[in-house]
Amino acid sequence: MVRSIVGANWGDEGKGKITDVLAERSDVVVRFQGGANAGHTIINNYGKFALHLLPSGVFHQNIANIIGPGVALDIEKLLAEYDSVVQRGVPNPKLYISDRAQVMLPYHVDFDRYEEERLGKAGFGSTKSGIAPFYGDKYLKIGIQVCQIYDEEILRQRLSSAVEQKNVTLSNLYHKPPIDLEALIAHVKTLGERIRPMVIDTTLYLHKALKEGKTVLLEGQLGSLRDPDHGIYPYTTSSSPLAGYGTVGAGVPASAIKDVYCVTKAYSSCVGAGPFTTELFGDEAKELRDRGGDAGEYGATTGRPRRVGWFDAVATRYGCMVQGATEAVLTNLDVLGYLDQIPVCTAYEVDGKTITDFPSTPTLMRCKPVYTLLPGWKCDVRGVTEWDKLPENCKNYIAFIEKELQVPIHMISTGPKREEMLYR
Numbered sequence: 001m002v003r004s005i006v007g008a009n010w011g012d013e014g015k016g017k018i019t020d021v022l023a024e025r026s027d028v029v030v031r032f033q034g035g036a037n038a039g040h041t042i043i044n045n046y047g048k049f050a051l052h053l054l055p056s057g058v059f060h061q062n063i064a065n066i067i068g069p070g071v072a073l074d075i076e077k078l079l080a081e082y083d084s085v086v087q088r089g090v091p092n093p094k095l096y097i098s099d100r101a102q103v104m105l106p107y108h109v110d111f112d113r114y115e116e117e118r119l120g121k122a123g124f125g126s127t128k129s130g131i132a133p134f135y136g137d138k139y140l141k142i143g144i145q146v147c148q149i150y151d152e153e154i155l156r157q158r159l160s161s162a163v164e165q166k167n168v169t170l171s172n173l174y175h176k177p178p179i180d181l182e183a184l185i186a187h188v189k190t191l192g193e194r195i196r197p198m199v200i201d202t203t204l205y206l207h208k209a210l211k212e213g214k215t216v217l218l219e220g221q222l223g224s225l226r227d228p229d230h231g232i233y234p235y236t237t238s239s240s241p242l243a244g245y246g247t248v249g250a251g252v253p254a255s256a257i258k259d260v261y262c263v264t265k266a267y268s269s270c271v272g273a274g275p276f277t278t279e280l281f282g283d284e285a286k287e288l289r290d291r292g293g294d295a296g297e298y299g300a301t302t303g304r305p306r307r308v309g310w311f312d313a314v315a316t317r318y319g320c321m322v323q324g325a326t327e328a329v330l331t332n333l334d335v336l337g338y339l340d341q342i343p344v345c346t347a348y349e350v351d352g353k354t355i356t357d358f359p360s361t362p363t364l365m366r367c368k369p370v371y372t373l374l375p376g377w378k379c380d381v382r383g384v385t386e387w388d389k390l391p392e393n394c395k396n397y398i399a400f401i402e403k404e405l406q407v408p409i410h411m412i413s414t415g416p417k418r419e420e421m422l423y424r
Contacts, residue, residue: 001210001215001216001256001258001259002210002215002216002217002218002246002252002256002257002258003022003026003215003216003217003218003257003258003259003260003261004217004218004220004243004246004257004259004260004261005018005019005022005217005218005219005220005261005263005329006220006223006224006241006242006243006246006260006261006262006263006323007220007221007222007223007224007226007241007262007263007264007319008223008224008262008263008264008316008319008320008323008325008328009223009224009225009264009265009268009270009312009315009316009319010222010223010225010226010268010269010270010271010272010274010276011038011221011222011223011226011241011270011271011272012038012223012265012269012270012271012297012306013223013263013264013265013331014041014263014265014331014332014413015040015219015220015221015263016039016040016041016042016051016056017040017041017042017043017331017413017416017418018261018263018329018331018411018413019040019055019056019057019217019219020042020044020056020057020059020418021411021418021421022217022261023056023057023059023060023063023217024060025215026057026063026215026216026217027062027063027064027209027214027215027216028057028063028064028065028066028206028209028214028215028216028217029055029056029057029063029064029065029066029216029217029219030055030065030066030067030068030202030206030216030217030218030219030246030250030252031053031054031055031066031067031068031071031219031221032068032070032071032218032219032220032245032246032248032249032250033068033070033071033220033221033239033240033241033245033246033249034071034072034131034220034221034222034237034239034241035052035053035071035072035073035074035104035129035130035131035134036052036053036072036074036077036078036104036129037052037072037127037129037130037131037221037237038052038127038221038222039051039052040052040056040219040221041416042056042059042418043416043417043418044059044417044418046059046088046089046090047088049085049088051081051085052077052081053067053071053073053074053077053078053081054078054081054082054085054093054095055067055095055219056219057093057217057219058085058090058093058095059090059093061091061093061094063093063094064094064096064205064209065093065094065095065096066095066096066097066098066202066205066206066250067095067096067097067098067101067202068098068101068202068249068250068251069098069100069101069102069202069203069249069250069251070101070239070245070248070249070250071098071101071249072102072104072130072131072134072135072239073097073101073102073103073104073146074104074129074130075103075104075191075192075194075195076191077104078097078195079191079194079195082095095198096198096199096200096202096205097146097195097198097199097200097202098146098199098200098201098202098203098251099145099146099147099199099200099201099202100145100146100147100201100202100203101145101146102134102138102143102144102145102146103143103144103145103146103149103188103191104129104130104134105130105134105144105184105188106184106187107133107163107166107179107184108130108131108133108134108137109128109129109130110130110176111130111133111166111169111174112128112129112130112131112132112133113128114174114176115132115133116128118173118174127271127272131237131238131239132238134238135238135239136238137162142158142161142162142165144158144159144162144188146192146195146199147199149188149189149191149192150192150196152189155185155188155189156185159181159184159185159188160181163179163181163184166179167179202250202251203251206250206251206252207251207252207253210252210253210256216250216252216256218243218246218250218252218257220241220242220243220246221237221241222237222241223241223263223319224241224242224262224318224319224320224322224323225274225315225318225319226241226272227240227241227242227322228240230242230322232274232275232361232364233361234361235272235273235274235275235361236274242322242323243257243260243323243324244323244324258326259326259327260323260324260325260326260327261325261326261327261328261329261411262319262320262323262325262327262328262329262407263328263329263331264311264316264319264320264328264329264330264331264405265311265330265331265332266311266330266331266332266333266335266336266397266401267288267292267308267309267310267311267332267335267336268308268309268310268311268312268315269289269292269297269306269307269308269309270306270307271304271306271307274361275361275364275365275367276307276309277309277312277314277315277345277348277364277367277368277369278309278310278311278312278343278345278369279307279308279309280308280309280310285307285308285309287338288308288335289305289306289308291335291338292306292308292332292335310342310343310344310345310369310371311342311343311344311345311401312345312369313344313345313346313401313404313405314345314346314347314348314355314356314357314358315345315358316328316401316404316405317358317404317405317406318357318358320405320406320407325407326407327407327408327409327410327411328401328402328405328407328408328409329409329410329411329412329413330398330401330409330411330412330413331412331413332413333381333394333398333412333413333414334380334381334382334383334414334415334420336376336377336397337376337377337378337379337380337381337382338376338378339376339378340375340376340378341373341374341375341376342373342374342375342376342397343369343371343372343373343374344371344372344373344374344400344401344404345369345370345371346370346371346372346404347369347370348364348367348368348369348370349367349368349369349370350363350366350367350368351366354370355367372400374393374396374397374400375393375396376393377390377391377392377393377394377397379391381394381414382414382415382420383414383415383417383420384414384422385414385419385420385421385422385423386422387422387424390422398412409424410423410424411423411424412424
């Protein structure tokens with residue numbers, strides 16, 4: 001059986017903790033898309049961790065962790081992350097890397113940075129991790145798969161061709177020095193040898209695991225609204241964070257996916273540019289941001305302040321729909337205990353009309369939120385793990401969101417720690 005954990009919104013929904021919790025009931029955890037451009041924060045008995053490329057199953061010794069073929073594999077960052085986890089007392093995780101995963105190259109990161117500099121205020125809010133140039137090269141078919149590193153003739157031929165193109169752009173558009181081909185080949189070969197013991201045919205591994213009746217957990221990065229086809233294009237990522245893409249990016253049969261857990265916060269937050277209808281500013285935003293999570297609403301990868309706002313039921317309902325959510329998971333409920341009233345966006349106003357369906361980006365940029373005000377519960381619910389012990393107004397808030405989303409909510413996070421979970 002395959003389960004998928006994905007984001008309903010802009011990313012930053014608290015998926016890392018939920019993956020860590022559900023990993024205990026899984027045999028294999030797979031990262032199926034994205035790269036080191038986003039992080040999953042996990043707090044457990046070993047401490048607090050921000051994982052970027054490692055699957056969130058690495059804290060469980062009985063679990064196989066897989067980097068799927070859909071991932072943007074930054075080998076240096078992966079190895080550094082692996083070492084940092086082990087150095088903090090976590091036993092050596094069982095990690096496998098797909099031989100078909102494509103490799104993030106140093107020039108991908110450079111080009112990402114150069115382009116954001118060139119665009120200036122018109123930039124896309126990139127994390128400058130090389131993601132867009134990487135996926136561009138993948139679909140232009142000038143990328144490098146892990147398996148190609150181990151054939152020097154193929155590696156040299158492919159990198160020579162790619163570097164020829166890159167150097168023209170570096171010289172004429174960015175006015176930067178050219179790439180040293182020989183140094184690049186040597187660098188990639190060295191990295192390839194360091195991961196060689198972990199490289200396998202992960203697709204074959206997963207199909208065998210499923211035949212044996214094992215449970216596979218697919219871990220998505222970012223969320224529905226960052227999908228390049230169904231999200232707020234062009235303010236999106238460059239790979240699909242939808243559960244449906246997990247069949248491709250992980251290499252599992254579509255018919256095997258039985259559960260899709262769509263994670264959303266009890267309010268809204270996002271890192272990156274693009275329309276964000278319920279966004280707050282000033283002191284109101286700062287208070288929500290500073291109260292959010294264990295260390296406030298600051299990006300796990302970038303450290304930059306997240307944009308925050310009230311819960312957007314229009315966007316989240318759409319996010320659950322395109323994910324094919326079998327249930328929604330609500331996180332950061334404990335953050336809202338300071339409020340007398342809690343606004344929930346239940347519709348948008350645009351061009352004199354009220355709409356409840358999420359529109360395409362040009363229309364979305366003109367939308368204003370229509371709020372329903374709900375009474376707050378004015379107390380701390382952090383660590384509450386029983387439904388009957390929640391204040392009545394808190395239960396009503398959850399029930400209201402569940403009705404708006406049209407998807408059941410069975411799991412509710414009441415704090416950042418693994419054990420601070422309520423099962424309804």
